[in-house]
């Protein structure tokens with residue numbers, strides 16, 4: 001350690017717990033931590049710093065951060081600066097704090113839902129042991145609700161105050177769906193939907209967490225805690241799903257055929273975690289195709305152009321929380337579906353009909369729907385479009401051989417991939433499942449329409465996390 005660095009950028013701390021010394025050095029994008037008795041250095045990106053404080057009598061610096069080893073975990077350094085350098089220590093702390101919370105409000109006000117029955121039933125423990133310490137260190141004020149029944153979160157959100165910085169959901173995607181719908185049913189829906197939602201993966205599938213954090217880190221609850229504290233609002237398209245007189249908002253996916261059956265048809269295997277999806281897949285792939293009429297309002301069917309749009313997206317098109325465009329007003333109307341959306345015979349308004357038999361229809365956004373399946377490899381969070389996939393029967397061999405996990409299935413000619421503004425489906429079969437965000441709906445006629453950027457999620461990257469290679473590849 002050079003004396004120049006020590007005088008300008010490095011803080012020496014004597015650890016409270018031992019006689020060791022620590023050197024904390026400010027770099028352009030991180031703080032490095034080195035021990036006096038070890039050559040090992042840890043690098044902490046500013047985004048991972050939860051808090052840095054000099055206590056009131058200036059005798060101790062407390063530095064709390066999240067570090068990734070195998071998983072993410074919370075760490076705390078508590079040490080005394082050299083007495084003669086207290087003004088320097090104070091300036092150092094202020095500088096680091098300013099970098100750590102650059103553009104992000106500190107001490108967020110949060111509404112937290114914990115579903116004790118989601119997934120393997122560990123949400124309460126995860127909250128107490130992994131999430132609370134992070135929120136406390138960040139000085140968040142929290143109102144926590146342990147859900148006791150279905151629609152508990154929906155009813156709460158519908159009439160909640162709108163001064164929360166985020167709504168945190170410890171459950172799977174079902175409770176996130178409830179929260180978005182509660183916000184949409186608020187008396188001031190457009191203001192309510194400005195509140196970003198921050199999911200913590202304690203369900204079984206946790207698809208939106210995979211989309212936010214990537215398939216490798218999507219089940220890491222401490223990373224999700226970091227997102228609660230440091231994530232920024234990212235606009236997310238919401239989809240109106242209409243069936244008879246009912247209109248709900250889907251934030252993720254709609255599905256009929258094999259992929260709906262393997263999810264909803266394996267509810268009784270919930271104890272297996274997400275392994276139940278693999279079991280359901282093998283069972284369902286032997287069954288008959290889904291039978292339905294489909295029509296859609298097409299925007300793009302050229303896969304290369306979709307990839308170009310994905311690649312040309314700015315690295316972090318993050319919408320900052322002070323964005324206040326149209327914060328009031330009514331929910332958007334059904335511009336594409338219109339009042340006569342069930343009229344499949346009207347060709348005049350730009351609807352394209354399709355009769356291709358398919359193993360399943362999957363539509364939505366966010367590359368991943370589970371750890372084993374990336375159906376929407378070129379999905380963007382706020383393009384105002386629904387990614388619609390029709391998997392034709394003859395693609396079964398390819399599905400079984402792989403290509404689902406890494407999104408390669410996208411390139412297969414039997415994987416029809418469309419970007420649409422709206423679509424409508426009339427199922428012919430009486431039996432089978434219709435899944436909306438993983439929740440079961442009656443297998444009856446329905447229509448779906450995208451609303452650009454109507455919802456918000458908290459995000460550390462400002463875009464979906466996706467390892468899709470995005471160049472044409474052969475699949476079996």
Ligand SMILES: Nc1ncnc2c1ncn2[C@@H]1O[C@H](COP(=O)(O)OP(=O)(O)OP(=O)(O)O)[C@@H](O)[C@H]1O
Nearest residue numbers: 118119147148150171172173174175203204205206
């Ligand atoms: N205390 C409760 N008892 C029973 N059901 C509840 C309770 N609290 C919430 N629910 C309902 O349980 C459902 C849980 O679904 P959710 O998708 O969040 O978790 P999951 O199904 O375990 O995970 P995933 O969707 O990731 O597979 C929600 O529809 C919610 O309304």
